[in-house]
Amino acid sequence: MSPAEKIEIKQRSETAPEPVIDSLATIRDMVSACIQCGTCTGSCPNAFAMDLTPRQLWYNVLMGEKETIFHSKTFSLCSVCYCCTLRCPRGLPLTETMSALKQIAAKENLAPYKKSIQFYKSFMESVRRHGRVREMEFMTLYFLSMKNPFMLLKFAPLGMKLMGKGKVSFEFPSKGNGALESIFRKVEELEQR
Amino acid sequence: MKTAKINVKDGDLLTALRDFFRSILHLEDISAILVPQHLPAKNVVMPTLVTDPKQLNGSDPLAPVFPLNAAKIVSRLTRKPMGAKIAVVLRPCEIRAFVELVKLKQGRIEEVVLVGVDCLGAFKNGDYIQIVGKKEGDFTSRFYTDALSGKKLTFEGFDLAPACKACENPVPNGADILIGLFGVDTNNQLLIQARTPKGESLYDNLDLSDSEEPSERPGAIESLIHERTAYRDKMFAETTEATNSLEKLNTYFAECINCYNCRVACPVCYCKECVFVTDVFNHDPVQYLRWANRKGAIKMPTDTVFYHITRIAHMSTSCVGCGQCTNACPNDIPVMELFRAVSYHTQKAFEYEAGRSIEDDLPLSVFREDDSEMCIRDSWWLGLESAVSGRP
Amino acid sequence: MYKRQLVVGAGISGIRAALDLAEFGYGVTLVDRSPHIGGVLSQLDYQFPTDRCGMCKMLPMVNRDASSQYCLRKGLFHENIEIRLSTELVSVEGEPGNFQVSLRGQPNLVDPARCIGCGECVKVCPVEVPDSFNAGLSGRKAVYLPVPHAIPNAYIIDTNACSRCGECEAICPTGAIKLLEEVRKNFRILVVDDELIMRDSLKAWLEDEGFAVDIAASGPEAMNHLSKQAYELMLADIKMPGMDGVELLQKAKEIFPDLSVVMMTAYATVETAVEAMKIGAMDYLLKPFDPDTLIPMIIRIYQDLEASKESPMEVGALVLCAGTSYFDPSGGNNTYGYGIYPNVVTSLEFERILSGTGPNKGRLVRLSDNKPLRKVAWLQCVGSRDIQIDADYCSSICCMHAIKEALVAKERAGGALETAIFYMDMRTFGKSFQRYRDQAEIEHSVRFEKGRVHSILHDENSGDLIIRHVDYSGACIEEIFDMVVLSVGQRPALGTTALAELVEMPLNQWGFGQTEPFSPTRINKEGIVLGGSFSGLKDISESVIQASAAALSASRVIHAAGGSLSPEITPADSFPDISQEPPKVMIAVCTCGDLLLKLLDTEQLIRCLKTDPAVDQVAFLEQTCTVTGWENLFELVEKHKPNRILIGSCLPYVFTQKIKELGQRVGLNPVLIEVVDLMLMAQSSKLKAETPSADEISKINSELLAVLGTGLARLKWADPNPVPSEKILQQALVVGGGIAGMFSALAIADHGFQVDLIEKEEILGGNLNWLQRTLEGHPTKTLLEETVIRVEKHPLINVHTHSQVLSSYGQVGRFYSTIENNEKGAVTLEHGVTILATGGAEADTTSYNYGSSEAIVTQKELERKIHDDTIDPNRLGSIVMIQCVDSRQEPRNYCSRICCTTALKHALNIKEKNPEINVYILYRDLMTYGFTESYYTQARKAGVIFIQYDLAEKPQVTPMDGSVRVTAVEPIIGQKIRIDADLVVLATGIVPKLPRDLAESFGATLDPDGFFEEAESKWRPVDSLKEGIFACGLAHSPRNITESIATAEAAAQRALRILSYERIPAGKVVAEVRHSLCNLCERCIEACPYGARVVDPDLEKVLVNAAMCQGCGSCATVCPNSASTLAGFLDQQMFEVIDSALEGTYS
Amino acid sequence: MKYLYYPGCSLEGTALEYNASTQTFMQELEVDLLELKDWTCCGASAAEATSYLLSLALPAYILAMAEEMDGTKEILVPCSACYLNLKKVEEKSRKDPELLDKINTILKEKKLHFHGQVRVRHLLDVVARDIGPAKIFSRVKNPFIDLKIAPYYGCQCLRPYSIFDDPEEPRSMEPLIEAVGAKIHPWNMGGRCCGASHMTTKPEVALELVTAILKAARGADAIVTVCPMCQMNLEAYQKKICGKSKEDLRMTILYLPQFLGLAMGLSEQDLRLDLNLSVTKEFRNKL
Secondary structure: OOOOOOEEEOOOOOOOOOOOOOOHHHHHHHHOOOOOOOHHHHHOOOHHHOOOOHHHHHHHHHOOOHHHHOOOOOHHHOOOOOHHHHHOOOOOOHHHHHHHHHHHHHHHOOHHHHHHHHHHHHHHHHHHHHOOOOHHHHHHHHHHHOOOOOHHHHHHHHHHHHHHOOOOOOOOOOOOOOOOHHHHHHHHHHHHO | OEEEEEEOOOOOHHHHHHHHHHHHHOOOOEEEEEEEEEOOHHHOEEEEEEOOHHHHOOEOOOOOOOOOOOHHHHHHHHOOOOOOEEEEEEOHHHHHHHHHHHHOOOOOOOOEEEEEEOOOOOOOHHHHHHHHHHOOOOHHHHHHHHHHOOOOOOEOOEOOOHHHHOOOOOOOOOOOEEEEOOOOOOOOEEEEEEOOHHHHHHHHOOOOOEOOOOOHHHHHHHHHHHHHHHHHHHHHHHHHHHHOOHHHHHHHOOOOOOOOHHHHHOOOOOOOOOHHHOHHHOOOHHHHHHHHHHHOOOOOOOOHHHHHHHHHHHHOOOOOOOOHHHHHOOOOOOHHHHHHHHHHHHHHHOOOOOOOOOOOOOOOOOOOOOOOOOOHHHHHHHHHHHHHHOOO | OOOOEEEEOOOHHHHHHHHHHHHHOOOEEEEOOOOOOOHHHHOOOOEOOOOEOOHHHHOOOOOHHHEOOOOOOOOOOEOOEEEEOOEEEEEEEEEOOEEEEEEEEOOOOEOOOOOOOOOHHHHHOOOEEEOOOOOOOOEEEOEEOOOOOOOOOOOEEOOOOOOOOOHHHHHOOOOOEOOOOHHHHOOEEEEEOOOHHHHHHHHHHHHHOOOEEEEEOOHHHHHHHHHHOOOOEEEEEOOOOOOOHHHHHHHHHHHOOOOEEEEEEOHHHHHHHHHHHHOOOOEEEEOOOOHHHHHHHHHHHHHHHHHHHOOOEEEOOEEEOOOEEEOOOOOOOOOOOEOOEOOEEEHHHHHHHHOOOOOOOOOOEOOOOOOEOOEEEEEEEEOOOEHHHOEOOOOOOHHHHHHHHHHHHHHHOOOOOEEEEEEOOOOOOOOOHHHHHHHHHHOOOOEEEEOOOOOEEEOOOOOOEEEEEEOOOOOEEEEEEOEEEEEEOEEEOOOHHHHHHHHOOOEOOOOOEOOOOOOOOEOOOOOEEEOHHHHOOOOHHHHHHHHHHHHHHHHHHHHHOOOOOOOOOOOOOOOOOOOOOOOOEEEEEEOOOOHHHHHOOHHHHHHHHHOOOOEEEEEEEOOOOOHHHHHHHHHHHHHHOOOEEEEEEOOHHHHHHHHHHHHHHHOOOHHHEEEEEHHHHHHHOOOOOOOOOHHHHHHHHHHHHHHHHHHHHHHHOOOOOOOOEEEOOOEEEEEOOEHHHHHHHHHHHOOOOEEEEEOOOOOOEHHHHOOOEOOOOOEHHHHHHHHHHHHHHOOOEEEEOOEEEEEEEEEOOEEEEEEEEOOOEEEEEEEOEEEEOOOEEEOOOOHHHOOOOOOEEEHHHHHHHHHOOOOOHHHOOEEEEEOOOOOOEOOEOOOOOOHHHHHHHHHHHHHHHOOOOEEEEEEOOOOOOHHHHHHHHHHHHOOOEEEEOEOOEOOEEEEOOOOEEEEEEEOOOOEEEEEEEOEEEEOOOEEEOOOHHHHHHHOOOEOOOOOEOOOEOOOEOOEOOOOOEEEOHHHOOOOOHHHHHHHHHHHHHHHHHHHOOOEEEOOOOOEEEOOOOOOOOOHHHHHOOOOOEEEEOOOOEEEEOOOOOOOOOHHHHHOOOOOEEEOOOOHHHHHHHHHHHHHHHHO | OEEEEOOOHHHHOOOHHHHHHHHHHHHHOOOEEEEOOOOOOOOHHHHHHHOHHHHHHHHHHHHHHHHHOOOOOEEEEOOHHHHHHHHHHHHHHHHOHHHHHHHHHHHHHHOOOOOOOOEEEEHHHHHHHHHHHHHHHHHOOOOOOOOEEEEOOOOOOOOOOOOOOOOOOOOOHHHHHHHOOOEEOOOOOOOOOOOHHHOOOOHHHHHHHHHHHHHHHEOEOEEEEOOHHHHHHHHHOHHHHHHHHOOOOOOEEEEHHHHHHHHOOOOOOOOOHHHOOOOOHHHHHHO
16 A cells, blocks of 8 residues: 555656665554654754655655655665664654665665665675675675775775784684575575565 | 814904804703803802803803812713703813713713813912902903913912913813814914714704814914923922922821812712711721820821822822812812822823723723732832832 | 541642532541642642632632631631641542541651741751752751641651651750650560561661560560560561461461561562461561661551551542652653753753742752853653653643743743743643743744754753754754753652552553543542542643532532432521620730740730720730640630630631630630731740840830730721621523533432523534544443433423523522523523533634535534445545644634544544545644543554644645645645545534623623633633633533533532522621712722622612622722721721731831 | 673674783683684674564574573673674564564574573673672772773664663763773763764765764773774774864774773783774873
């Protein structure tokens, strides 16, 4: 069900909407008791950088405004500090809702979030392969996936510094190698259902 | 506002006025006219209730004297239905006093037509007798000629009464029919104005021809009021200075003998019997002794200042400043001066002006249970205190 | 005989219920667990909308002399009310109409009868604790005054804080303090423990508390003690060698079944202890324990046992008015830094800061650094509407409280104060609230910021507070405030759960009292009713209404149980007529031990007093407060036979009853006996020297003379004539046969009085004829049917349908109303009181293109159409509801209170039938006050979309082909939205149906919106200023069914207070007219606020209705020559009183 | 005292010194740490951003492994991100049996079953409550009377589960810092978010947050942290931030065990102070 069938929001963004899976319903249930008091926005350390405030994001979730939601960078800017969750007078799982939106974006590989998605996916790929994560590998995977190896240069000074301290290793982690593959597979299997 | 002019021959205002009164009395629905007249005896001027037009020959609303404020008379005439309509010729302060009495349910306005004459002022009663007692002939015309030509109104060393000199209401604005002198070429004309619907219906029956108000009139009135206000403010300042402590107030009323003449003369003091002559102030003999004991000596009679303050408390919101109180005082206490000074502030505090309009509610008459902010006593004391202390 | 009634809780509703019952003639016992009456109101000085107090307006209006006319915040003195403070209800037995209750009073270590309030004890007390009266903002000693203003205001001792140092006991000049009560010595405790240290410390602790303690080291030794000496209580250890505690318990109980035993146990043997309770132990103590847990428990046991010795009190019904308490913001996620940042205060604390008796003496400065307040913020919904802290409800009162505080603070600051209120919805749902809010915003520039503030930052250096909030554009704004006030919400009162368990009443999910559907007061248990905010969250006026309704329900219980109906009026005692005798006064001065004699020159005093020939005798007596002293006085009176008695002593208020007795014994009308307070004078003289100088003595003499002189002056003029009374026609007229009218008619008829019930329509029921069910889901049909049957079958109710009142005149006790029936024509009914229950209706509208399309309906039409299936939610795709149609804006600038909940009701109902439907509610502020808030949450959860709109940009409604297009500005996203709806529902609000001219003919006035105008919106909410006229239901104000019933029962209660008397006596203080002086200027008629005066044109006289006159004195004030006078305040009398008072200041 | 020990990936990489100092510190206080065998990644913040189920399955796997271990049921976690991930599973599975079933379906793959019997403890929780300031005070060798310390808690050890401290006004580090003689820098940034997860993808946002924290810390001699992400964020970008804001915002950032360890007389080498990216000269001089 989409409650927004008969509602039209003007001043739509110019870019054409990308296909989005129609699974907003569960997410809407997470925030349906929202009374739009704005506590979340006031609490959010990253609100200053967001295009929609969290309050506006929830409103769009309630209204089923997929296109607005997935053109906004708001949820990708959530740094999972849980301030809003803690303070919401309705006790809504707001941080988890942000994550749920991230998950949709990741599943759908939505273009606006490419950077974050690739970052996380690279990380998880590293974990999947080795059981533990090694910064060097995962950063390389990330920069490669971004098809921009030059990005590496931006982080080079820090990387060099860390390498100097022996904190970034070129070795892959030895222990637990491949230990998590079966778990990843099973999760994927369950999520397909 | 319907306006007309009637002709005056040789500057004889009185004749023209008498003719006009006759024409009013001739009207079908006017049964009588109350007008000040020279009485044959002793050359005094008193209100007379006239039904026969011939009996208007001595009428003289311009004589500079009014031994009593006629509002009291009109109140007596109208307390209950009379079954007929009368016209009453009054000074502005009398009209204003009557308006107050109507609001106090002491008179009814339904059966009267108020005819007001521009007021040139008056002398104290005693002074007037002194002046006219020695004069041959028509003092009134000498007076109004001087008054209207702006000469100094001092006769035999007697000046106009202070109340009149301080009166900023020389024009009878509340009258149904106004007879205008200020700014009018009184050698030839008198101004007649119908100021109310009641006045208009009378006017319509009077065979008058419509005309314009002379353009000089507003200016003339304004300058007169300006002069009076200046006098008044000076009087307020002096009075305040003379009464701004309890001690000074005692001195101010030192000569008072509790004769209560001032309250009898006061047009708005309407009580059947003043509380000061009732048993409330008929103290036990032992009480006097106790008071005397307390201080070693007390002035007799007691309660003099208390009396005046109480009268101010009761009546200052309705005081029209006619000055009859001062007139009535056997010991020449300037009662009016203090009354007016206090009234000015109390009336201002309530945004009320005594006698201005029948429509304005009397102050203090509306009281609600949940309205504890302005307690009756508080607000009154506020006025008195500021008046006495001279603070705004 | 009249049954006594018990009112639990002496807050505002408890006082109201007690007064209502007492005025009705019941004896009432009013208990409160705190040491003062007034509840939280004793801490609140100002009430909106007047921004003043006004509590005194609750004082009885009929039979006024039964109650002292004192400030109710200071004290309540009614001859039918017994007040027991620091007292709790501990048990309830029996059945409705016949309960036996036991009460437990905290023993008072200060004897209130002896305490003279000198405060010497406070000076020496070494213990300082936070003062709860000032919400902890200031400190107080362990011995203290519970409130600064009570009368009598005896000091009390905080037993928890008191260190028992004895300093106060030593310094008390009247011996009023007894720290260790003698009686405790009679309470013997046996401590049995095998550990020596345990035995010894217990003995020491308990003996410190004044108990008599013996110790035993083993079971056999204990048995030995028990056989020799009677014990009240035994503390027995469980684990002892040989005979263990349980065995000891068993043996002891066999021989001494009445012995109370408390087991002492370590954690390991808790189960044994629980078992022990099954065989007769009363409780157990878990080791290790400290004195702080042990002592209160033992004292409680002691008090319970002492209380159980008193025979339980017989009462007819219980009215529980236990109130609520405030949320404590320091617990949980204290994001506002309450208790950490000194300038974050609660609304109650701010109230104390505003108060002249507060920690700042009313100066508007910060407590932390004395900085004057220039900018203050209020944060709403602290502890309310917060699911995280289990408060899915609105506390109902905080919005108005915050506005009031802002306005009072602004006034106090002379305008030099910036105020901002941060809120989610401004819940201005009560009568006149919306205009008050608008005025605050427009005229007084109180800033209203929509948005919830999540946390406060603190500037350590300046003490200022930084608030970060978000506006609609999403911009974050940081603002600095001097002080932040947290508008704390309501919580169940302390002890609610225990009380509920005691009377076996249910609590709702948040712990508040739960009443039966449609009843504001009744619970599932007959004979026990709830009043005030105990059953939910209410402001003063609703609490007062509810309390009166509770009084009615309680009285009904008595009636059902066979209580008598009309109060037995004791015939007025006849006393010898002394009106012709000259005054012969006896002055008796109580010397309070020898305290006064030390300060006085008695010879000189007698000489001075006797200069007044009215004074016959001057006597000095010792301790008139004691029985002996009083007997001495009686003998003197017998001997000298004065015709007036003046007593100089302390606390005149406690003498009322004694004076009555004395009068009866010596045959003197009690009005001729007067008591003046000498103690006040003795204290204020500040003279405590053992040997005062001659100058000082003469000064005290003249002060004393002034006090006695004023009393003498009053007494000389006292008028022994009987007070006038007015005859009452014991019948009522109820206008309007809706639910409110029917309920009030039933309430009156059930008390045995005849009622005429007038209904305009063909059938009874009013709005209930179309309503289907409530938000909570209760069907209204059953209620309607049952009520109509009860009304129609009631032998004392005459139902006049198809009838209207044409006109009415008269005064309380006898009104004449002309009723016109469609067929039968006009008849005139006579009645003693009138209840206006003329109801209200959904307002008509032409807004939003109403009428142009069938798809645009009102909420009422929706209810009907859903019921008769003309609207089928399953066939609709989307519905838009628009709230506040024509409401909350001029000219109808009031909230109709029910529309938001009605919208929720329908939205939830529709969503239930068709979950796929889209429901949009366009609202301004959602008024889901109280527990209805949870339905708002439910609606949100059900997927209803809420869109707020602003008056400046109202939604647009355009009928289209087959649908209705609604456009509105959505403020959150700041965009215009468009909804094509299948149905648009308008909430047009309620308009009253009482025509202004009819109201005026009854003598009632209407407010600007046409609702009934109360005598006083908070304290006399269902009364008209004109006595004998009451209103209820929608004629009074918009409200739901249960709230309407509350007003109906309250109005009935207020009416019954009059109806139950054949004649109602006026008060002693009544105005009179001295016709010979009267000029008929009628200023007194205009001045009389109660309409008690009329001018009779035939007699040409001004007449006063003595029962309606409240003795306020307005008439006497406006009358210039004292033609209008007030009994007891004659000019001469007042002059003499003033004169005597001056005596003291002149010399 | 004995705890299971889950260091997490960061402590093998960028936060080597946290691992080293924690172990040394605990050893000094006679606390045994039994490191989990074959521990795997908890999913960090990446798992939750990609799959809800995965974000629970990964930590559940770790806890299930922990349940297999003998000796104690308490698992000490120094990394706040790991702590939260593990805690979340502990809490959620306790409240939601259905979810627990689902998780166990996944763990079946590894022939493990999670019973919900281990208790996840943050390092700070253990230091503050189990060890306590008194014990630390008794071990102090170099009291830091001249130091003023800004305690920084970050988010995830406080929120959303407020187990051992106030999530809004955290104070648990203060008695510990005071126990070694140092003073507390008065600030209210201790629980503020540093934006760690954004540093790679949205550095402009994260830098803003870090700048605010560093500015508020001015006046302190060091910031003490309990999370490798916070530590890295606060120490690694100082140069960049100083350049951007044109202010000297350099600040020593130490892990809590490092700081307390120093006072207890442990060597800089043992505490691996050499691995810290930002220890100022001024701070060293005060030691």
